[in-house]
Amino acid sequence: MNLLKKERQKYVVTSKVYWPTSEDPNGKGLSKKNIFKSLDDTLLRLGTDYLDFYFVHDFDHNTPMETTLESLDQLVKAGKILHPAVSNWSAWQIEKALGIQAKNGYSLFELMEPMYNLVKRQAEVELLPMAQAEKMGVISYSPLGGGLLTGKYGETKRPVSGRLVEDQRYAQRYGEKTNFKIAAEFTQFAKKLGVHPAPLAIAWVNYHQGITAPIIGARNMEQLAVSLEAVNFEMTE
Template sequence: MKYRTIGKTGIQVSSLCFGTMSFGGNADEETSKAMFKRCREAGINFFDTANVYSQGRSEQILGECIADCRDEIVLTTKVFYPTGKDINAGGLSRRHIMLEFEKSLRRLKTDRIDFYFVHCFDENTPMEETLRALDDLQAQGKILYPAVSNWAAWQITKALGISAREQLARFELIQPMYNLVKRQAEVEILPLAVSEQIGVISYSPLGAGLLTGKYGVNKRPEQGRLVEEKRYTDRYTDEINFVVADRFNAYAAEHGLHPATLAVAWVMSNPAITAPIIGARNLEQLEYSLAAIDVDMSPEWRNEISSLSITPAPATDRAETLLPSWT
């Protein structure tokens, strides 16, 4: 396992992060703990969860897993999405952040969170309110660093400006969606991270299963997240994505690699990415993603794979402008 530094924090993390969204849901407790053990054997020290995964059960199981190795683990969790029917049981208000943070600590059986993510943007709460709450948690030693997921680059940049002006703890880790068919992060989020020396752990490297070899123009299984969950159906079922999946599957076969392994390796090869977040429902799925550790992808090889999908237009929308070499 290779290790990389998160931005300017000095914290060393494995080049793969394991996401525990399946814990207590698609993976029962026994399977979840077996996957955690396998990740540790592979050298992974970086684990991501959220307070809403499996209604908090993911945090509980992960808390049990890390009980005897907490100081060796870099741990993240998140806050934003509703955790109940009460009108205030969601968002990024100081009230919701403080209440949910304490619940996460109890479920995870820990005294601090290494990186605490705001899970999505809250248009009803001023950024200053949210950032001040996160700064207070850091000052209390309860979180080491604030982090941000699913915000646009302009929102992150605005927050960085507020943090600098008000001398508040700034975001040190960004979590965007990023895979071969969802490359919007290349336009502004990844350049922002490089410019400001912020770590990046990207999610969905397999495109909810689209890039695992199961899907294509004429390959549509009856089961799977792309079929069973509306958010993934909405996100990935444009016809062009299945065309890309076919191209990618053929390319992986030509190079003797499982598509899932190659998909994770492609994300990992982007210099702006600290660690892709991998996930799995079982040990068999996990092994395909772990195998990406052994794929040494050159920039030329990465560019070949990138050409299988559509490169997003640059931020200025001038197609003739060359994108920077890190893409």
Template sequence: MKYKYLGKTGVQVSELCFGTMSFGSNADKDNSRAMYKQVRDAGVNFFDCANVYQKGVAEEYLGEFIKGERDDLVIASKGFFPMTDKPNDRGASRKNLTASLNSSLKRLQTDYIDIYFIHGFDKNTPIEETLRVLQDFVSQGKILYIGVSNFAAWQVSKAMSIAEFKNLTPIHCIQPMYNLTKRQAEVEILPMAKEENLGVMTYSPLGAGLLTGKYGPGKAPLSGRLVDNSMYTTRYGGDFYYRVAGEFTRIAEKRGIHPASLAVAWAASHPVVTTPIIGAGNPEQLLPSLKSVDIVVDNELKAEIDKISPPPPPSTDRTEEQTKFNYGAMLQK
């Protein structure tokens, strides 16, 4: 396992982050503990969690497992999504984030969280209110760095500008969705992250199970997130996803690679990605994702994969500027 600096922080994280969303869901406690040990043995020092994962259960499990080695680890958790039906138990307000962080710290049985994420953009709370309470958490030593997840590029940039002008703690890390069937981040989010030198943890490298070989046109397992969970059947619904899954499986198998290994390696191969966040329901599922670190995704393989799910169009319509035979390229030099 290699280690990389997380954006412009001086913190080194493993080239794979382990996501704990399955803890208490498709992974029972024994499988969760076994996967924790498996990734630690492989050299992973970076863990992603959120208060909302099984309404605190994932944080409780993680808190139990990390005992005795807390300071060797880089732990991320999040607040924002509703934990109950109560009106203030949600959002990025000072009130909710204060309560959420204190509860997360208790469940994780730790004094601090390394990276605290706002899990989504809150259009009802002024960004400055959110940034000021995050600044207070940093001053209190309860969090070390700030991250945002599921933000558009302009939302990150706006928050970063406000933080800079008001002399508040900057955003160090983003967490967008990114896999072969979800390449939107390539248009604005990843170029913005490169420009700002942000740490980039990308989630759902397997398309929540789509790119593991078990899905294809007319092919699906009897159970699994894309079959059982309506949010995910919507996110990955439609012929495009199943066609890409089938063709991707063929490309991987032709090379003797497990599709899950190739899918994670593909996400990791984007030069701006610091670390994909891998996830699984049990140690057997997890193994191919861990093995992704041995796979080189060279330009030839990239081009073959691009044919089945091409990169999205650029963020401006000046398509000619993407070629090298024009003044656009000269300007970019």
């Protein structure tokens, strides 16, 4: 946090609001109360007075969309966030929000965070075309499919540890046999090219014209170094 305080202008800092962080019944969702409280807590933890982007992390069926969007606009006007952003909303929900924001003169959603990788390509149907049409930035998550596309998985191949092994949510998300078949074939394809499958999978995501940047995650410096090789990987059609 000390580094962030000293070099704040050099960083683009984001955070999210929606999922509960305590047992407080008011501490979840996209109500004005939770949006304001969650942001103040985040700013205090990070030691900064503003965020560049503040994501609504999921759709709240219990809070009117107008309330959520007005709250985000108030935070922009207060200088606490520069831009509102959205994650895990459908295309129609985002388009509806953009219409409400434009009608009321609110700050528009400028950035979107969908899931996108070689085995989860639903974003190509509506989300990415919509983002391109609306000129929204897109930072996609899970370019490696929770580790599925790193070369560690195959039709009968499993590592000792990893998200797909340890996390039930990821095991369910990627647990279909077809996904492991794709992972095996993809690993063989990368081997023929003489490259590590992880940077190839990330470069594939980044190659889509609608993607601003894929989000990468690493448990250690070795994994980070492998993922960063994607920057220098030249994709072809």
